[in-house]
Amino acid sequence: MKDLCGERLGAFEVESFLGSSRMGSVWRARRIQGGGARHVAIKVLTIRMAEASDQEDFQAGRERLAQLRHPHIAKLLDGGFLEETRPYLVMEHVVGLPIDAYCEEHGLDVDQRLRLFLQACEAVTHAQLRGVIHGDIKPAHVLVKSDGHVRILDCGVANFTRAHGGYAQPEATTVETQAYASPEQLRGGQGTTASDVYSLGCLLHLLLAGAHPHESALDSPAALREAIFHEPFPPPSERVAQSADQAPYRRIQGDLDAVTLKALRKQPHRRYGDSAELGDEIRRYLNRFPVHARQRSSLDHAAGFLRRNRKSTVLTSVTVVAIGLGGQLALRRNEPKFAHGRTTLGVGAPSSREAPNGTPTGTNTGSNTGTNTGTNTGTLSEARGHALQARGEFLVQSSQNGEAIAALEEALGIWRALHGENHPDYARTAECLGLAYCVEGRKPEGIELLRQALAFRRGAHAAPDHPDLAWSLLNLGSVLAEEDAKEGVDLMREAATMYRRLGIRPR
Incomplete structure (x- = not known):
């Protein structure tokens, strides 16, 4: 290989040798004529082009490559022939x-x-x-x-x-x-x-x-x-x-x-x-979307979304539909055996208007006389609890976890005062608050609330399989699995088996 240091190639003078390959040798050069980049890299190709047609092809190809203008492509600036037959290319000199x-x-x-x-x-x-x-x-x-x-x-x-x-x-x-x-x-x-x-x-x-x-x-x-x-x-x-x-x-x-x-x-x-x-x-x-290269079940989508995207996990029906568990809502609408009554935003545990055993609370009961078992104060507190719960869930959807936690903590206090901790509204709010805690790095508190929600739902449903129970298993399991806990994996497997038995599929 000939030493080109000191030689002039067009508007450039070769300063030093940078390296070589089977394709050619690369030299550092400085501009000595005209404007533009002060230092460039010159690649002298190993091939020779003696025929005029080949040289014309080279010039056409060089012009095509020079038209590539992209912030992540090193620019081709010029080109020519050394010793009349050795083509060379002048390129942006990249230090990296x-x-x-x-x-x-x-x-x-x-x-x-x-x-x-x-x-x-x-x-x-x-x-x-x-x-x-x-x-x-x-x-x-x-x-x-x-x-x-x-x-x-x-x-x-x-x-x-x-x-x-x-x-x-x-x-x-x-x-x-x-x-x-x-x-x-x-x-x-x-x-x-x-x-x-x-x-x-x-x-x-x-x-x-x-x-x-x-x-x-x-x-x-x-x-x-x-x-x-x-x-x-x-x-x-x-x-x-x-x-x-x-x-x-x-x-x-x-x-x-x-x-x-x-x-x-x-x-x-x-x-x-x-x-x-x-x-x-x-x-x-x-962006936390499923990749096309991997065929996965709806539960895989949900679990992966929860594990990888804790900061933006939506804990309401909107999220359930978005990550492939919309069947849970459809199941509620179409199968009366799971319809426990009105639920805020249409997902989660039964509302406070129904106790675990199916007896209405805070409404007229047992007689036609209109005797009310709750007080006016209780009714007002319950309404505020529902409002705070809905606000907290909305704020979690919007990734405003600080405000969400404040609303959910107040709602949880209301449910504890009105019904104690063995109640569907308490479980629903505890689960949402627990996940919000986990997002903000308060995992011990969050895991404790998720365990409370799961314990309630294991005891609340007579049937062995229920969408709410599967969802609680998935929530707690995905959090524990992030810590590589065997318990987390076991809970997620239990949730997967339950979803399959329920026949829930994306709608």
Whole structure:
């Protein structure tokens, strides 16, 4: 390789050597003529183009790549020929760390890593929508600057080089390039949107698990190719499960495993169609929606929502419908055996107008004389209790937990004074308040109230299965499961079994 330091290429003078690959050598240069970026990176390609038609193709391709304007794509600024036949590209000089090294150095959690990965997906999507396939996605080409923004390098250069005879054979590529190349690329095929998805899947596995999917084969190119062609990929959570900190495992296991493994399928048509689809899945996960890669039951949706999204969990019928348990409300409307009377906002335990044994309270009872068993003060207190309970539930929906707690605590005091703790209104309010406590970090108090609500509902319903009881099991179980408590898992399994027996499905 010829030393280019001190040579002038167009408006730039080469200052230092940055690195090389089978695709070409990269040099740092400074602008000595005209305006624009002071320092740039110049990639001198290994291929030679002696024919005029090839040089015209190069110029056309360079112009197409130069039109890519995206905040996460390193800009292509210029290009030309060295020694009349060696093409070179002048690009934005990006100073940053490979994305995996940046994540480790800054101790990023799972969601922060996913947001960086999403920047890479958005950049690749921008290129794909303009007919440009990256073709060589790997950590060295996905840098993160000191400001936390991703820059994709060499976008479209690999496919362009292969099309003109550069490292057409897979053996001519580096181990890192092979490690992130799709099976069809290793067989000599051109890059496609599906192969970019595969490479992004390898990158996603690296960010989640801290290792390449076939880490053990990286020392042997032959073993690596054999693994990529024939061996199944381990889910990223499998490696994370071996670490002392189990929090990342619980975040990755399930949805993110499914997304990663779909991107890494060996058959191109079984992957995500393009990087936009993969990016949409990551957004769904970050926004706490179920991912398409994983087929789950309605109870899985509910439990996952509760575990991952405690801050925005809605504790009323609106939430139940939204997360796939709308059948609970439909069951109440359509099956009289579960209709215990009016309930505030249409969900939860029976209202205070019916005691556990079905006897009305606070209303006319037993005779036609209109004798009232409650006092005016009791009626007013009960009305205030219902108003506070409804307000508290509304505030929880709006994530205004501080105000919600104040309203629910007052309502709970009213129910305790009027009916004691063995009453459906007390149980309903205790459950809502308990979850609000958990959101605000007051878990011991919250868990105690959730246990009270569950104990009441276990004793209140003669039938072994009831939607309210299943819901209480799920609430307490999901909170305890966050602490990796066996009791939490057992309660959630009991809830799942009960929902199946009740036949509740999303409506």
